[in-house]
Amino acid sequence: MKNYRFIKEAFLLMVIVSMFVSCAEEVENPSFDSDELPRIFGWEQLYGTNIEDSLKIAVQVSPSDGVTYSWTLDGVEVSTEPTFEYLFDDPKTYEVHLAIERNGVPNTRTATVEVNQPFIPKDYAKMMVGFLTSAGSISDVDFSSLTHLVISSAVVDEVAFPETIVDTTFADAMNIPQIVQSAHNAGVYVMLDVTDDMAAITGGGLYGDVTFFDAVADADKRAKVLETIMKFAVDNQLDGVNFYLNDTWGGPGSLDAAAIGAFYAAVPDYLPEGPGPDGEFFYSVSVPGGWTTSLLSPLAAVERIDWVNIQPYRYEDLSPTSHSPGWAYTSLADTWIGLGVPAEKIVGGFPAFGLKYDMPTDGTVVGWGNLWMFATYHTYKEILSMDAEAYSKNMLSVDDGLFYDGHPAVTEKANAVLSQGYGGMMMWSIESDTKDPETSLLKAAYSALGNN
Incomplete structure (x- = not known):
């Protein structure tokens, strides 16, 4: 009975140690070459917001060390921050473009933004x-x-x-x-x-x-x-x-x-x-x-x-x-x-x-x-x-x-x-x-x- 208990406790100890080792391996940061392509995750092709609300686009970039950001609206740069947040002036369709670069290696994304207002039908004669x-x-x-x-x-x-x-x-x-x-x-x-x-x-x-x-x-x-x-x-x-x-x-x-x-x-x-x-x-x-x-x-x-x-x-x-x-x-x-x-x-x-x-x-x-x-x-x-x-x-x-x-x-x-x-x-x-x-x-x- 004692031998069985000893074997059981030893087995449990091995499992616990294995779990700690596995967790340590999972959280270890990966390494990237200097010329690695910075990949963009979480991007959508169409974004929408109401005229009274700011639009926030938070993407993930990997590898992210040393990355520069350039956000443009209809060709005009409006931000260089990692996260895009913007309050629009007019209810219309815009093109938002993200350009990133890491050690001279670029990547880009483009999407459409629909800025909406409450529907007010226009007046017309006919x-x-x-x-x-x-x-x-x-x-x-x-x-x-x-x-x-x-x-x-x-x-x-x-x-x-x-x-x-x-x-x-x-x-x-x-x-x-x-x-x-x-x-x-x-x-x-x-x-x-x-x-x-x-x-x-x-x-x-x-x-x-x-x-x-x-x-x-x-x-x-x-x-x-x-x-x-x-x-x-x-x-x-x-x-x-x-x-x-x-x-x-x-x-x-x-x-x-x-x-x-x-x-x-x-x-x-x-x-x-x-x-x-x-x-x-x-x-x-x-x-x-x-x-x-x-x-x-x-x-x-x-x-x-x-x-x-x-x-x-x-x-x-x-x-x-x-x-x-x-x-x-x-x-x-x-x-x-x-x-x-x-x-x-x-x-x-x-x-x-x-x-x-x-x-x-x-x-x-x-x-x-x-x-x-x-x-x-x-x-x-x-x-x-x-x-x-x-x-x-x-x-x-x-x-x-x-x-x-x-x-x-x-x-x-x-x-x-x-x-x-x-x-x-x-x-x-x-x-x-x-x-x-x-x-x-x-x-x-x-x-x-x-x-x-």
């Missing part, structure tokens, strides 16, 4: 709504020429997304939190566009694709779609949603007007609270021109809809002509007013793209089935690259004519908004425009509406 697709980014947006930014789009498609019905993966690439903060800092509302699949340049639906309609025709699926959309909007601090049923004709089996009306009428029950003048969450819709208007007409009876974005463009023809004529602008507005939408809820759309005709000369007969071979769409940026003075015109003599909205057409349509009492204008899409103040369509429209 709405200027701009759509931004996933083909663009925040760098394309001129917030000073917008009142409402609509991010496009969450695609409704039960076939492609049977589990969720709604695809919102576009949000990962667009960095929606940064867009929302930048917009709110500028007093601009941000909304989510909900659509079917479509062509990014024109915003037109894919012919025969009625997956959005098929999903919302069923009450249970419709509820899942709306719950998903509203949760996404709330989670991302959005201010509203825009629904665009962008292909209402798909042949046999396409939805009828009653089913479409049931969808629009169901939306208000799912709307959360929002930042509107009376605490409302914005609810708008987009409607194309043409033969589909009758199917969408039930939305006119939904009083909760805040405004209707009309799209009097993409009017192709078998002979070269404008796809966005002025007469179509007022005609489509009159149609919806006649269906019961108040004039002040009409937001007239104009395109940041043009249609070029290159008709065949070999005797080929052009019909609706092959027109696409001879009529192509081009962004406004592309049009400006063809002619630097294109902003002062509405048509270029390229091939059989390139028709688009330049400043003359935009001004004409803005005047119609003012004279007819419409709610404002919308543009598809922001990334196809230019931010150059002399040539930008968005800026021209914003100013022509009387906004300062």
